[in-house]
Amino acid sequence: MTASIDSSMANPQTVRLPVSTGIHECPALKQQLLALMDSAEVVVIDVTAVELIDTAALQLLFAFNRERISLSLNTIWQGDSPTFRNAATALGLQLHDSAATDSART
Amino acid sequence: MTLELDQFHAGFFEEAFESLDAMETALLQLDPGTPNAEAINSIFRVAHSIKGGSGMFSFTEVASFTHTLETFLDELRAGRMPVTRPTIDLLLKSTDVLRGMLRATQHKTPVDQQTSADIQFDLEQMLVQCAPAAVAHPTAQASSAPSQAGVAPVWTAALHPKETTWTIEFRPNIRLQAPGADPSRVFSELAELGAMALVAHPEKLPPFAELDPEVCYLTWTITLTTDLPSEAIQNILDWAEADCQLRTMESAPAPVPVTPQPIATASPSQDLAPAAAVPLPPPATNQAPSGDAGGLSAKAASADSNSIRVAIEKLDELMNTVGEIVIAQSMLMQLVDGAKPPRVDRIRAGLIQLERNVRELQESVMRVRMLPIRFAFSRFPRLVHDLSARLNKQIELKMTGEQTELDKKVLEKIGDPLVHLVRNSIDHGIELPETRIAAGKSAAGTLFMNAYQRGGSIVIEVGDDGAGLNLERILAKARAKGLVGQTDSLSDEAVANLIFQPGFSTAEVTTELSGRGVGMDVVRRNIEELGGTIELRTQAGQGSSVVITLPLTLAIVDGLSVAVGGEVYIIPLVAIIASLELQRGVARQLSGIGEVFLFRGDYIPIIRLHEAFNLEPRCRDLHLGSVMVVECDGRKVGLFVDELLGQQQVVIKSMETNYRRIEGISGATILGDGSVALILDIPGLVRFAAERSAA
Numbered sequence: 001m002t003a004s005i006d007s008s009m010a011n012p013q014t015v016r017l018p019v020s021t022g023i024h025e026c027p028a029l030k031q032q033l034l035a036l037m038d039s040a041e042v043v044v045i046d047v048t049a050v051e052l053i054d055t056a057a058l059q060l061l062f063a064f065n066r067e068r069i070s071l072s073l074n075t076i077w078q079g080d081s082p083t084f085r086n087a088a089t090a091l092g093l094q095l096h097d098s099a100a101t102d103s104a105r106t
Numbered sequence: 107m108t109l110e111l112d113q114f115h116a117g118f119f120e121e122a123f124e125s126l127d128a129m130e131t132a133l134l135q136l137d138p139g140t141p142n143a144e145a146i147n148s149i150f151r152v153a154h155s156i157k158g159g160s161g162m163f164s165f166t167e168v169a170s171f172t173h174t175l176e177t178f179l180d181e182l183r184a185g186r187m188p189v190t191r192p193t194i195d196l197l198l199k200s201t202d203v204l205r206g207m208l209r210a211t212q213h214k215t216p217v218d219q220q221t222s223a224d225i226q227f228d229l230e231q232m233l234v235q236c237a238p239a240a241v242a243h244p245t246a247q248a249s250s251a252p253s254q255a256g257v258a259p260v261w262t263a264a265l266h267p268k269e270t271t272w273t274i275e276f277r278p279n280i281r282l283q284a285p286g287a288d289p290s291r292v293f294s295e296l297a298e299l300g301a302m303a304l305v306a307h308p309e310k311l312p313p314f315a316e317l318d319p320e321v322c323y324l325t326w327t328i329t330l331t332t333d334l335p336s337e338a339i340q341n342i343l344d345w346a347e348a349d350c351q352l353r354t355m356e357s358a359p360a361p362v363p364v365t366p367q368p369i370a371t372a373s374p375s376q377d378l379a380p381a382a383a384v385p386l387p388p389p390a391t392n393q394a395p396s397g398d399a400g401g402l403s404a405k406a407a408s409a410d411s412n413s414i415r416v417a418i419e420k421l422d423e424l425m426n427t428v429g430e431i432v433i434a435q436s437m438l439m440q441l442v443d444g445a446k447p448p449r450v451d452r453i454r455a456g457l458i459q460l461e462r463n464v465r466e467l468q469e470s471v472m473r474v475r476m477l478p479i480r481f482a483f484s485r486f487p488r489l490v491h492d493l494s495a496r497l498n499k500q501i502e503l504k505m506t507g508e509q510t511e512l513d514k515k516v517l518e519k520i521g522d523p524l525v526h527l528v529r530n531s532i533d534h535g536i537e538l539p540e541t542r543i544a545a546g547k548s549a550a551g552t553l554f555m556n557a558y559q560r561g562g563s564i565v566i567e568v569g570d571d572g573a574g575l576n577l578e579r580i581l582a583k584a585r586a587k588g589l590v591g592q593t594d595s596l597s598d599e600a601v602a603n604l605i606f607q608p609g610f611s612t613a614e615v616t617t618e619l620s621g622r623g624v625g626m627d628v629v630r631r632n633i634e635e636l637g638g639t640i641e642l643r644t645q646a647g648q649g650s651s652v653v654i655t656l657p658l659t660l661a662i663v664d665g666l667s668v669a670v671g672g673e674v675y676i677i678p679l680v681a682i683i684a685s686l687e688l689q690r691g692v693a694r695q696l697s698g699i700g701e702v703f704l705f706r707g708d709y710i711p712i713i714r715l716h717e718a719f720n721l722e723p724r725c726r727d728l729h730l731g732s733v734m735v736v737e738c739d740g741r742k743v744g745l746f747v748d749e750l751l752g753q754q755q756v757v758i759k760s761m762e763t764n765y766r767r768i769e770g771i772s773g774a775t776i777l778g779d780g781s782v783a784l785i786l787d788i789p790g791l792v793r794f795a796a797e798r799s800a801a
Contacts, residue, residue, distance in 0.1 A: 023319060023320060026319030026320075027319060029319075030314075030317065030319055033314070034314065034315060037314060037315075054288050054290070055288050055289050055290055055322065055324075056288075056319050056320065056322075057319075059311075059317075059319075059322065059323065059324055060317065060319050062308065062311075062324075063308075063311050063314050063317050063323075064314055066308065066311065067313065067314045087290060090290050090293055090294060090297075091289065091290055091293070091304075091306055091324070091326075092304045092305055092306035092326060093306055093324075
């Protein structure tokens, strides 16, 4: 399964991470994120469904987030997934507020 | 369960089974006298990684067993326990148990808890006997949190009461994530040892557009405070050492873990940094592993990072498509042959180029399907080890040509016949040491397995330097069973070939290994079903060998097309001895056999294909058509056809898959004009002739 983009709203664009967000999903996810990198003012990444995630995916999301910040663009992390939260923390990466519901913003 | 989780499980099991195979090979190569430290380390890493993976997936029974196994191996690795023959045997049994547990877990069937408990008990007993210090105080075991599998490290806090802080620079090699180890697994295991904090360094991350998801750009500095010795840390880092640049150094004072900052709250103006230093949470139970079983396989994967796994179904589809292209190209060529100048020459030149390219493509696809025969050979060191011990024989296994490649489907089907042959050699061929010495031989017999390519075929030889076949006894048994007439005279070769008869066995005692006479006929049938042949060579007192010749692939066959009535049939070239145009009157009718003719001194039966397939022939007189002499099982048969059409390579289409099995037909193919031709099943037709004459 790949991440889905909800473009029903003109802005922001929402990327829903799949249940399993692993190295095999990364190429497709990267293309989706790349398309949004400087085209969307606000990108919402919904982590709610994530039940499995690995270092490759977290590194990708981290790099996306980092570059968006350097471009002064907003990325919103939506939803809460203990798996996502724990995995990011385990790697020492700040991505997502553990108490986030729908408005944690970077 | 989600599809994704199934995929992760599948990856884990695949890697774990491969690692177990490698572990078994390493165990069999372990020399009890002078054990190879690196081999023990590799074996340890397999157990460690399977434990990690199974713990991550909550396969608690597997994790518990591998924990004991890992503890046992750690004692060997540290030199606290000697590597002895019983130790190796116990470890081999452990691989069997582990394989069974993994298989049961994979198929969601109950694990054989009794067997695993027995072996686990044996491991623990041997640990107590050989390394009392390590387990003498189970209640004083490490203070660190139990692992996911509910097991704790064996390091005793009492022995190392003083806390030490370690700094680990963790720089994964560039391909750490593909296809194997995930750093988070290392971190979660380290976190079990004590208070841990880590800082991620993202400096090497490239611009997002250039980021390769399979490359790990992040590095980490880990600070770990623990009362356990450095070996406990090294244990965890060891398996990653091949893939990571690790630097471990003692430091003081102990760091104070930094409370995680509120994260994901930076405004666009804030540069998002990795957490300054975060203590690791309890080991996550559902981080996506990358299916790595580490250790031996991780090394192999690392060395082989330019390869990918492809499902065989995809290769079958590819091969099928290439076959269709071959047919389409052939059709075009036939159309052009009937066309007229002036442009036809240029079209023909283009088609000839296309034909060359298609043939190259076909060969490339075939090569993709090829695997080294070592995948089939790899089981034999263990088999020989176990059987020779059980039979009190000394046997040295010599394998050569393991890199010889053959089609994966052939490879899958050759395993069982080879097991039969090896078992026969061990059970019947190679003598007991005292018998060998009495015969002036070395006490240890040699079992050899060899594979090589010869033309478009693969040859596999399995043999031994044992007693050879007792031809007199075989003949006597055959006469007693009525397989051979009391006065019939048979050549040595013919007598030896009697062992391929169904139900034939000269074994005086039916053993667990052999002697029921259900082996060699099955071997021959399996080989013939693969389109191959089997040949037996034996010399009294010197040994026996079986030579199997197999086609390189099951996807394509070189054949001769023949016409019968309005149909075209393909006869595999490998089976053809001769094609003849018989003179009038040379065929005779023999009672009990039917129509025969004299060929090279023997009368061989004739099968009129139009009768066998109930067709209206163009000719019924033998001298007006052709007779193809084919051979199988040492029996020759003449196939009467209307006309020979020509030789060609055809792509085999399965009858069973596309229609149903038909007697006398092994498959079908599509010819250049788009029509379907059936491929003759020569073994089946030869059997048909034999049954007809026996009826």
